[in-house]
Amino acid sequence: MKLALKMIYGVGDLERERIVLTALDNCDIGTSAIFVARRGTTSQTVEGGSIPHCFWWPDKRVKEGDLIVLYTKTGAPSVKENPSGLTSHFFYWDLNEPVWKPDKVAVLVEIGRQWAQLAVDEEEAMEVPSEESNG
Numbered sequence: 001m002k003l004a005l006k007m008i009y010g011v012g013d014l015e016r017e018r019i020v021l022t023a024l025d026n027c028d029i030g031t032s033a034i035f036v037a038r039r040g041t042t043s044q045t046v047e048g049g050s051i052p053h054c055f056w057w058p059d060k061r062v063k064e065g066d067l068i069v070l071y072t073k074t075g076a077p078s079v080k081e082n083p084s085g086l087t088s089h090f091f092y093w094d095l096n097e098p099v100w101k102p103d104k105v106a107v108l109v110e111i112g113r114q115w116a117q118l119a120v121d122e123e124e125a126m127e128v129p130s131e132e133s134n135g
Helices: 122-127
Strands: 003-009 018-023 032-038 053-056 067-071 078-081 087-092 104-110
Touching: 003 104
Parallel strands: 067 087
Antiparallel strands: 003 018, 018 067, 032 053, 032 104, 078 087
C-alpha cells in the first residue's frame, strides 16, 4: 500500500472534521479509496454490512511524504506547498454532517488499475428469475 492512514481530526465538528493520510511512496492516489465502516469487536476488525460513505480519490500524482487531507465538509480541492518542500493536497467529501463517530473506523483500500463495474439495467433486472421461481 502506498498510502497510510495518519489521523482523524475534529471528530463531530463538520467545519474541522478531516482524515489525514501520508504518501509512503511517489504514487497516483486514484488507485485508492476511503470507506467509513462500523468498528468490529476489536480495534483490528471491521463489521460487515453496508458502507455508509466512500471517497474514491481522483487521479493525482503525489510525492513520498506528501499529506493527503480529506475534509468532510463542502469545499474545492486545493494544494499547499509546505516549507519542508512537501505538499498538502486538500479534498472535500461535500457532506452536510460529520461522519466520524466512536463506532466508525476508516478503511483505506488500494484498488489498483484493474477493476470492473457493472451497471444495473432496470428492465433487465426485473426480468431476472429469482431463486423462488427456479424449480
